[in-house]
Amino acid sequence: MSENPLEPIFKTFQRISNSIQTQLFSFTGLAIHPSPSNEKPLLSLSPSNKPNSSYPTDISAKGKASQPVTKEDLGRSTWTFLHTLAAQYPEHPTRQQKKDVKELMTILSRMYPCKECADHFKEVLRANPVQAGSQAEFSQWLCHVHNVVNRSLSKPIFPCERVDARWGKLDCEQRLCDLQGTTTFGDDI
Structure with missing residues (x-):
């Protein structure tokens, strides 16, 4: 079976996305908590990189609880x-x-x-x-x-x-x- 012709584009997009996320998290001080590959990464506002029960564990880059994409x-x-x-x-x-x-x-x-x-x-x-x-x-x-x-x-x-x-x-x-x-x-x- 031949490779999907869009595969290089998807891979490039994934690298871009990962790079942007890394830079954004570095800039904002949010930490990425590893999660299974089928889930979105969990973020924490806690400086120790440990989830803090006073914050929601699933936070968007804007600092709000996750919602569907507009x-x-x-x-x-x-x-x-x-x-x-x-x-x-x-x-x-x-x-x-x-x-x-x-x-x-x-x-x-x-x-x-x-x-x-x-x-x-x-x-x-x-x-x-x-x-x-x-x-x-x-x-x-x-x-x-x-x-x-x-x-x-x-x-x-x-x-x-x-x-x-x-x-x-x-x-x-x-x-x-x-x-x-x-x-x-x-x-x-």
Whole structure:
């Protein structure tokens, strides 16, 4: 059985998520308590890294008891993921990488947890087909599409000439954050 073509994206997203959590917990002074892999990590405000009975044991990064994710939180997280992916996208992608990123956008438009958002994204993609011939092209396309969505929500428009400053490449040692992908003969065009 072949590997899921989105596997490298999911792995990169997991590394990004873990890095962000580590930095956030380091910054806020919250401690991560190991938990089984099928559960969310438990956080504590206790400086000794031991749960304190005066605090809830399941606390979000904002310090509130956990609640279901809001549509707005989901949207912000999705855009952060997509812009980070675009920043890491290769300047000279393979045919497979171009195909994968287009397929990812199509999958998002079908599987996004908010049906209203997914349906709107389908319309946006129809009017603005994915442009992924290079890192710069994909980043600019994504910024434009994000602004289309922002306009529909009456949110401010982001100046796309500043997209690299806002969502630049991750600072990872030895290029460990670069998108990994298989290159087959004749795939680099």
